[in-house]
Amino acid sequence: MTLTHFSSFASRDDALQYDKNDPLATLRDAFSLPGNVIYLDGNSLGASPAAAVRRAQQVIEGEWSEQLIRSWNTAGWFDLPKRLGNKLAPLLGAAQDETVITDTISINLFKVLSAALGMQQQCDAARTVIISERSNFPSDLYIAEGVIAQLGGRHTLKLIDDPSELPDVIDASTAIVMLTQVNYRTGYLHDMATLTALTQARGALAVWDLAHSAGAVEVDLNGANADYAVGCTYKYLNGGPGSPGFVWVPKRHQDAFSQPLSGWWGHQAPFAMESAYRPDPGIARFLCGTQPIVSMALVECGLDTFSKTDMAALRRKSLALTDAFIACVEARCGSHDLTLVTPRDHARRGSHVSFASPHGYEVMQALIARGVIGDYREPSVLRFGFTPLYTRFVDVWDAAQILGDILDSGAWRQFAKATRDQVT
């Protein structure tokens, strides 16, 4: 399947033929999807694995209700962060015992930035700058601000406006380069290996946020020799609404510094009830407190949806889907004011496609009313996520046609811009 120069489907039947020939088409059967929508927002909240409701029932009835406190041991609740972290590892290019599922992405970023700044403080106290992108997901920037304030203000956060500035700005004052691999708004994909090498060549540490890349693109943390990474499980990993995040620390850094959220789950002997903190020597020191087990258990159902394929195959289909969507929209809606925000270059594209539209918010509301669920991001961005596990080529065709209808008819005009809280 080579769609790099794809020029739209000839017809809906043509799209259906692509689905017929798609070797991954049956993976969709593992999901519980409503019949009346085209879901293009798996980059915000992954669809529900069909196994999730049974798993929740098992945890609540079989483990919690029946076995009660004993399930911390007998049902393996206490080991879930490490066991599921190891199950996630192959999707990240991580080794075993380098990843834990826990807490939230923002909290994990706080741990990681604190540990990385602590390492730099020991090595070279003159390195006080965290570099990131102004267009990074805001919470990452807010967390960097929080860490900096807590450390007394001797560090600074430097924001760049374009990735091309990186070679110039990383210097002897740089402590950390903190990047999100795939930009939440534009879908721009950073070259992790090259940027990590550049960062480290200048003596800084590379911290990666994989929110929009884990389960979406081929990630190779150890191949890139990354320093730290965080991510979430509720987008492409299909772990459920707000399911716990993850934190990855390579073995070489694990005992380098103790992170400040030093709760008892990160202690070397949590049940010895010692009054002083002794961090676990391994990845467990990045744990803090007791985890939400029902939500945590459902992460496994999400990870299991990857068991019959691999990231290389998923990436091929993801690029085919996004190529096709760009082509179909441009063919069907070319006369309207839509600007492709996402790179055409495969090497720079994640798994979602964004178009800027002067009436983006209203257009997205109209799409949702017609059953095409994408989302809107300030300012003016229509965002469409393509999840190769369950998105079909015919969904691509249909979504582009409906978008064309809405723009042709002006039907979006009836959707006034109002409150629009939505969670990324």
Added chain:
Amino acid sequence: MTLTHFSSFASRDDALQYDKNDPLATLRDAFSLPGNVIYLDGNSLGASPAAAVRRAQQVIEGEWSEQLIRSWNTAGWFDLPKRLGNKLAPLLGAAQDETVITDTISINLFKVLSAALGMQQQCDAARTVIISERSNFPSDLYIAEGVIAQLGGRHTLKLIDDPSELPDVIDASTAIVMLTQVNYRTGYLHDMATLTALTQARGALAVWDLAHSAGAVEVDLNGANADYAVGCTYKYLNGGPGSPGFVWVPKRHQDAFSQPLSGWWGHQAPFAMESAYRPDPGIARFLCGTQPIVSMALVECGLDTFSKTDMAALRRKSLALTDAFIACVEARCGSHDLTLVTPRDHARRGSHVSFASPHGYEVMQALIARGVIGDYREPSVLRFGFTPLYTRFVDVWDAAQILGDILDSGAWRQFAKATRDQVT
């Protein structure tokens, strides 16, 4: 029902008669409890509300699978931390909009200690000492260590060995007095109002951990004029294994200081996607990132189990249960080496009873094998939790008789001390 000088039941029938006369007896019907155990560990993991499994099914099938991303708004997911915090408030003596359900107790303590130290830094930078008890739940002490290290080491953690030392140790160097209202091991209950007043009279701030008191004893945070509080929902509040914790901040302190886990859920306009952090002016600034919605939704089922009673009635029954258990154990097991660790004084007793035993670990294993589920805490403590929502007087009688049998027969000897991970 006055059991202060209770001298054991005359017989099992006598205990059954107490259940017959118990106005709260029917509250047990709201729980899904296995028939073959006497559950005395609700202080570690509350029992499952019968409504929980249906609620999980509704969230997964009706909200996640069917409505997908739209449920953040239509199912009110985004508002759960605040809405459930307000539902919890009456059990804590809290006003509306002072409590959020979020993250874990350890993480919430990190936020609160950071905010309180920040306030003190602004008011009186010479106040650099956090006072707590050596016997406090270890994670609280570890978190204080983590905050102190992050702040550069100019603060110290001072641990006292007995609450009677407090009037002497709180002085002009004290920034915070951090106490857990009910001690996790002994069941000792602090006088929140008196200690808060003492703390504040000396210019320090009173931070309370309510892990073993929320839903167990009458808590009156505003009545005591407390400064900050944290707690968990998975013990007496029956929210489910590892269900999210809570943080309480009175209105007078909410905008005093921004806590460092400054994620986007704490931003004044989270969906404006601004690159700089502007904390919400109210309690929402104590939120950080996206919450685990399935686990979070089940917290409501736990809170609903309180809807047909109040804390005064529950406290009366709790004291009756613990009085009866102490009396029954002393009557049945008086010849054995058991030492009551929990205060006899009602004013100093939480809702669990602990006995030290030279073979505590083995004795607890033998009890569990006989279906009496309490837990063991280092060193040598048998811990029995009494949850007035579902614990019966006949459970008290039966548990004491089985404990007597085990001690008489030496049946505990077959349970070797081995790995014993268990979660408090």
